[in-house]
Amino acid sequence: MEALNPAALSKDVLGSREMPRLGRNTAELELDAVFELAVAGMSELTPRANQKGEAGRSDEVVVIETVPGGLRAEEDQEIHQAIWSVMPVLDYIIYEARRNHIRLILCLVNNLDNFGGKAQYVKWAQAAGANLTNSTDSFFYDPTVKGYYKDYVKAILTRRNSYSGIRYSDEPAIFAWELMNEPRCVSNSSGPHLQAWIAEMAAYVKSLDAKHLVAVGIEGFYGTGIAERLGFNPGDWAASLCSDFIQNSAVENIDFASVHAYPDSWLPKASMEEKLRYLSSWVDSHLNDSEHILKKPVLFSEVGYLQHVEGNSTVDRDILLRVVYDKIYDSARKLQAGGGAFIWQLMVEGTHMYHDDFSLVAHDHPSTYKLITEQSCRLQMLYENDRDPDWQCAIQP
Structure with missing residues (x-):
């Protein structure tokens, strides 16, 4: 497995197996998932890098979370050392991913508070004496907070894997870095701060790592800059979150x-037919x-359907997922911008304690598992001359 040259991410890359067109997400990274993904034929895994850590054995689910490196208080140093002591677990996951021909997209921080997120950075800065309000928007413009984030990014990208000896910045199994999961602002006046933060941090990552790709991690909502695009948003609320698909992605x-796609939760009162029409137009746009x-590839990096809600069915989820898969396949067939679609979130047996409302175990949902495998098969067949020789399609599409 060779590292991907960012300068080569073009229609040529989109027409080869270098672009991970099918994959899954996990908030709690499971070691067993590496092997299940290899069997299913998936080529991408998107774990989240968060703010706390929990060690475990190789047969356990392990939450891989990290902490920014700019903290100076003695108690913070103790936390810092304890958390970074579990980084060999991530080393092992990356090492095994490469052995199983799986590429990883590693997300560097969460917008959400579930695992600390950007709010934790603001709290650390306040504890260090920074004169900040409780608004988490300061994450995007305060020099102290930005320094914490940069320290953390540098520590991750320059880390040397304890199993392979390879620096993360040179690691072939890492496909890309995601700056933040679903960046949003509290105040709609903070949009320029978010845009400037994206430009600054993307350039900083590139200064440390010229071998890997960089994405923002946005949900794909349109801002007010192009009024005719606002109708593609799931509601007026989406334009008030400061992110803008075109402006943010054009950096x-x-x-x-x-892009993310959650028609079931974004449109909770809509009928299945309405959700289907909305998803179709969202993907097309x-x-x-x-x-x-943009003249850039696009990955639908999270596609989710509320799994554990009364009235929702596997049939409906499969219909929605097929819409995305079919449109991505058609785009890939034409060597256009469609780069892939990753389900949120596919789990393995014995991980129920980490499930959310969107989680599913593939083997418990054979129709969905078949759909995922068929998508992998037809994408592999589309680029038969360049496909991975170590993986064979189990189902003929």
Whole structure:
């Protein structure tokens, strides 16, 4: 497995197996998932890098979370040392991913508070004496907070894997870095701060690592800059969150665009037919904008359906997932911008304690598992001359 040259991320890359077109997400990174993914034929895994840590044996679910490196208080140093002591677990996961021909997209921080997120950075800065309000928007513009984030990024990207001896910045199994999961602002006046933060941090990552790709991690909502795009948002609320698909993705050091799709939770009162129409237009709009305006690939890096809600069915989830898969396949077949679609979130047996409302174990849902495998098969067949020789399609599409 060779490292991917960011300068080569073009229609040529989109037409090869270098671009991970099928994958899954996990908030709690499971070691067993590496092997299950290899069997299913998936080529991408998106773990989240968060703010706390828990060690474990190789047969356990391990939450891989990290802490920014700029803290100076004695008690923070103790926490810092304890958390970084579990980093060999991530080393092992990356090592095994490479052996199983799986590429990873590593997310560097969460917007959400579930694992600390950007709010924790603000708290650390306040504890260190920074004169900040409780608004988490300061994450995007305060020099102290930005320094914490940069310290952390540098520590991760320059880390040398304890199993392989390879620096993360040179690791072939890492496909890309994601700056933040679903960046949002509290105040809609903070949009310029978010845009400037994306540009600054994307350039900083590139200064440390010229071998890997960089994405923002946005949900794909349109801002107020292009009024005719607002109708593609799931509601008026989406334009008030400061992110803007076109503006954020157009940043020079952002290599590909990212989009999320949660029609079931974004449109809770809509009928299945309405959700289906919305999802179809949402995917079409972002494929078209990526192809004709951004001229960059786009990954639908999270596609989720509420699994544990009364009235929702596996049949409905499969219908929605097929819409995304079919459109991505059609785009890939034409060598256009569609880069892939990753389900949120696929789990393995025995991990129920880490499930959320979107989680599913593939083997418990054979129709969904078949759909995922068929998508992997037809994408592999599409690029038969360049496909991975170590993986054979189990189902003929």
